[in-house]
Amino acid sequence: MQMKYDDSSDEAFEALREQIAEDYEGLSKRLKLIADFSLQDPSAIALNTAASLGEEIGVAPSALVRFAKHFGFSGFSEMQAIFRDHLQVSSTSYKERIHALAESGATRDTGEMTDRFIEAGIASLRDLQHSISPEHIETAAKLMADARIVHILAQKRTFTAATYLAYNLSRLDVPANLLDGLGGTLEQQMVTVSPEDTVVAISFNPSAGETVEAFERARDIGARTIVITDLARAPFIHADSWFQISEASVDGFRSLNATISLALILAIRAGTMCAEMNTENS
Amino acid sequence: MQMKYDDSSDEAFEALREQIAEDYEGLSKRLKLIADFSLQDPSAIALNTAASLGEEIGVAPSALVRFAKHFGFSGFSEMQAIFRDHLQVSSTSYKERIHALAESGATRDTGEMTDRFIEAGIASLRDLQHSISPEHIETAAKLMADARIVHILAQKRTFTAATYLAYNLSRLDVPANLLDGLGGTLEQQMVTVSPEDTVVAISFNPSAGETVEAFERARDIGARTIVITDLARAPFIHADSWFQISEASVDGFRSLNATISLALILAIRAGTMCAEMNTENS
């Protein structure tokens, strides 16, 4: 059971695509060119003006207007809105999606709530898929694989993700240490950090002051730093490698799906790198 | 290796992001609002007009122009172009990733691996959606809401999910206690369990013997029991409420997405029940 807003905009896009394909043979020469292009590169339709699209496709701007009108829109702009919505839904902004859901107010209905959280989780994972690059992962994994010990900074909110990263790194024989500030202060735990180490900070807004301090301390010591955050800001952007992830939140509860998935992927890549290095050396 | 053109436009985007994060503290109040938004939802910047963005963020359109100028652009439009390019680039590079055409060895593997894990995570969540019933959640949530304290049994593999459940219950004023077996034995920690309590066991195959013992001990004491497991069998099927979840696994690494999502949903439902009970009683 998906939500209405999302469904409708994405359905509109799918319906349009189908209709373009269906009407294709009945279109004039220029309109066929536009149809080809719109099916092949819909995001270009969403992101450019009629004039520049016309130039790229090789037709006049007015041809695009005629194209839109052929499919029942009032003009190019109205059709373009469908393409834009699709792009927004499929890449990042589930924010509106969640927002619209929250407004339906049926928080009481457990089944509906379940759906909302699951949809939010899926949206987070889809966003992760689009927003992280293999190069970033390689860089971060290498920092971890090369480290004497990987320390993971955990504040309350992100403690769960930190335990997961630590657990998986350990399983893969990458030395990992959780700096949880438990049974004492982070300050005390930081003495184990050396310049040969890598410190991973997982920090969600609002950041715990302790995490920020510990992160800066790690940099002072000369350790490598990796940051996973939902809002890239000083001092975290000075990290050797950083990931910005946007987790969907429902009623103030932030999903953790993207964060733990990233943690798993990083751990595995670091683990395989480490294993490769060891076999080479022996 | 991507095309040069794509690289450069994406670099421009990355550079801008970094500069926004770096200059953040020096920005005025409105400009900070815009900075937050632009970092969190860049595709919205790409796809909307200055006026509509202004409304969503809560600033005047001219503030967006000022924001752009602060970062050296001639105006909003010029900055928006960076965001648009990024969106176009990232969607095409994603396409390339799927088709795995022109990427070098390790990077291609990493991209592929990332996709597999994310798809596995989504599959797990979809499965969760179909396999759990609102009635089960209601039952389990009620057991937790009625409890004096909710104890959560954590073995190594599921420690992460247990911390997440404990954290969210606490946030919602449901008394929660993590039985982690740290700094001693589970046996010792179990003395705090009373017949008015509820014990949640999260157990993946192969179950740690300690968890099984602790679970049976909890039943002997007379506490209510809830089990989250990937393989329902004795003694867990004797629990007052149990959930069977199947997490997708890639290369032997099991996703945790369904488990933590279920944990979140249960915590929230228990939290709202608890809150309702308290307002009714007072």
Place this chain on the structure above:
DNA sequence: GTCAACATGAAATATTTATTCTAAAAATAA
């Protein structure tokens, strides 16, 4: 408190962009 410097939003203006219109070019049919 007073002043200066800066930040802000509303409205005026400029610019870009979409849309409509029309004459001419193709395509089609006789």
Place this chain on the structure above:
DNA sequence: TTATTTTTAGAATAAATATTTCATGTTGAC
């Protein structure tokens, strides 16, 4: 071929959008 219809491109117009300006509000230093 010629008459008729459809398609097209470019210019004229309309609409949307960005930008500038300026009066007013805010902040911080003295």
